Amino acid sequence: MFVRAPQDLTVADKSEAVFECEVDAFPVAKVTWSKDGKPLTVKDGAETQAQTDKGLYTLRIPQVDSTKHMGTIICRAENAIGSVEHPFQLNITTAPTWKAQLKDIDVLRGQDAILSIDYQGYPIPEIIWNRADKVLESDNEKIMLSEDRKQLTIRNVQIENEDEYNARIVNEFGEITSKGKLNVLELPEIQPLLVDKDIQIREQIEYSTTITGRPLPEIQWLKNQKPLTASPPHIIIETVEEDVIKTTLRIDNIVSDDDGTYTIRAKNRAGQKESSSKLNVLAKLKFFKGIQDENIIQGQPVTFQCQIEAIPKPKVTFYINDQEVKSTAKIKVEAKGDVYTLAFSKVDLPDSGTIKVVADNGTDKSEITAKLNVCLKPSLVGKPTEAQVSIGQPARIQCAFTGLPMPQLTWSRVDGQPLNEGIEIANDENSGIAALVFNTTTMTDKGAYLVKATNVVGAAEQKVNLDVKEIKPTIIRDLEPAINATKGEPMTLTIGANGNPKPTARFFRGVEEILPIEGQIEFKESEDGQTFTATI
Structure with missing residues (x-):
């Protein structure tokens, strides 16, 4: 126990302070001196002495320092039986100094603002709070001062309470002032809030809102929580800042990639507010590009491709003759973006049929079809049938072709001349037979004929010859073996002949041909073309 406890002491700054105590204890007590929870040591400018036989203990500070020593000091005595401690005050007469000055503070409108200070000085200074030139005192409504006047509370702060506040600390040795x-502040507000929207593709949408806050917030538009700092050209952001912020986000000619969540974010020192809208871009299921009928040679590749606009994205299925098609070694089914492809590395005859595409997104369903015709080019079957006849006889020339589909057959003359009248074209395209029928041949029918077989994937040509032979002339009335002629009188030579084509006649005297001379030599031919006369 303390027989004599240390007493409070007031000394001048930089002077000596001595504290003594007497302790009655058995076993002998250990006495420690501390300030602010830490033992006072030589490093702190303090000295301690102990006369344990008399129970006397001393704390000596040769040169007190108001910043280190002023305040409450604890004297603690303890032994194996227990402990006891006694607080006492060391007051150092000094001008006030700051331990904690006023600081600028941010307070939300409607909340309480608390301005705090801490100081040291002795004698205990007077604390005076000011706003501009007005001294502030507690009014129990708006202004509250703590009992030690180190804390000023302003209740339910409003914009008009924003100002600079002063705390002045005064005692007989001096004064200090602090400002804060x-x-x-006001939290950002967004009005009106964004709302979710459904919009058709290629239309336009606009979000407009007004933002307030104190100080005026910084704003940012986001898509799917990523800033729209480098937005596509069709997304336009316009912002006007005055007493409030008015901002607009407009999206022109909406595309499917514009689907997402759009957010306006406003942030100031008071906090952050956001408002979001889920933009659902819709598109009625539509085939922008359909598949086309294809005529493909057997063994060749072919691709059917369509482009589909639809939101939500559809499930697309290909069918051949109503059987679903999946990717195999020969067939590849794939989708890239809104383009869907069915590709054959080669086609075979059994692949012919109807290709169908069915698109279904749960909201709409649509289908398109096209024909796949696996074809064979026309080709000659066997050898052509040519003809050699005498003039006037009937004739038939022909050849056979195959192909898929069966080819169309056309005839022409190799020399480019038109077919003679009376020639019958006797083609049978179902069986691939191309034929020309001559009921009666003439010499003008003689020649080479060209037959052309054509279908959707190609053509083939074949030359067919018709040879027409002439019938040699036959003498049916020969010249008289001897002719008696009278000088000065006319003489007639007559010969009869036939043949096909109709023959012509020429007269000779020895080896010299007799030619007509007006008034002297005259030639005539009978109407039937079989009798020829020369009159001299």
């Missing part, structure tokens, strides 16, 4: 700014 009260900033009244």
Whole structure:
């Protein structure tokens, strides 16, 4: 127990302070001196002495320092039986000094603002709170001062309470002043809030809102929580900042990639607010590009491709003759973006049929079809049938072709001349037979004929010859073996002949041909073309 406890002491700054105590204890007590929870040591400018036989203990501070020593000091005595401690005050007469000055503070409008200070000095200074030139005192409504006047509370702060506040600390040795700014803040507000929207593709949409806050917030538009700082050209952001912020996000000619969540974010020192809209881009299921009928040679590749606009994205299925098609070694089914492809590395005859595409997104369903015709080019079957006849006889020339589909057959003359009248074209395209029928041949029918077989994937040509032979002339009335002629009188030579084509006649005297001379030599031919006369 303390027989004599240390007493409070007031000394001048930089002077000596001595504290003594007497302790009655058995076993002998250990006495420690501490300030602010830490033992006072030589490093702190303190000295301690102990006369344990008399129970006397001393704390000596040769040169007190108001910043280190002023305040409450604890004297603690303890032994194996227990402990006891006694607080006492060391007051150092000094001008006030700051331990904690006023700081600028941010307070939300409607909340309480608390301005705090801490100091040291002795004698205990007077604390005077000011706003501009007005001294502030507690009014139990708006202004509250703590009992030690180190804390000023302003209740339910409003914009008009924003100002600079002063705390002045005064005692007989001096005074100090501290200033702090009260900033009244308001959380960002967004009006109207964004709402979810459904929009058709290629239409336009606009989000407009007004943002307030104190200080005026910084704003940012986001898509799917990523800033729209480098937005596509069809997304336009317009912002006007005055007493409030008015901002608009407009999306022109909406595409499917514009689907997403759009957010306006406003942030100031008071906090952050966001408002979001889920933009659902819709598109009625539509085939922008359909598949086309294809005529493909057997063994060749072919691709059917379509482009589909639809939101939500559809499930697309290909069918051949109503059987679903999946990718195999020969067939590849794939989708890239809105383009869907069915590709054959080669086609075979059994692949012919109807290709169908069915698109279904749960909201709409549509289908398109096209024909796949696996074809064979026309080709000659066997050898052509040519003809050799005498003039006037009937004739038939022909050849056979195959192909898929069966080819169309056309005839022409190799020399480019038109077919003679009376020639019958006797083609049978179902069986691939191309034929020309001559009921009666003439010499003009003689020649080479060209037959052309054509289908959707190609053509083939074949030359067919018709040879027409002439019938040699036959003498049916020969010249008289001897002719008696009278000088000065006319003489007639007559010969009869036939043949096909109709023959012509020429007269000779020895080896010299007799030619007509007006008034002297005259030639005539009978109407039937079989009798020829020369009159001299």
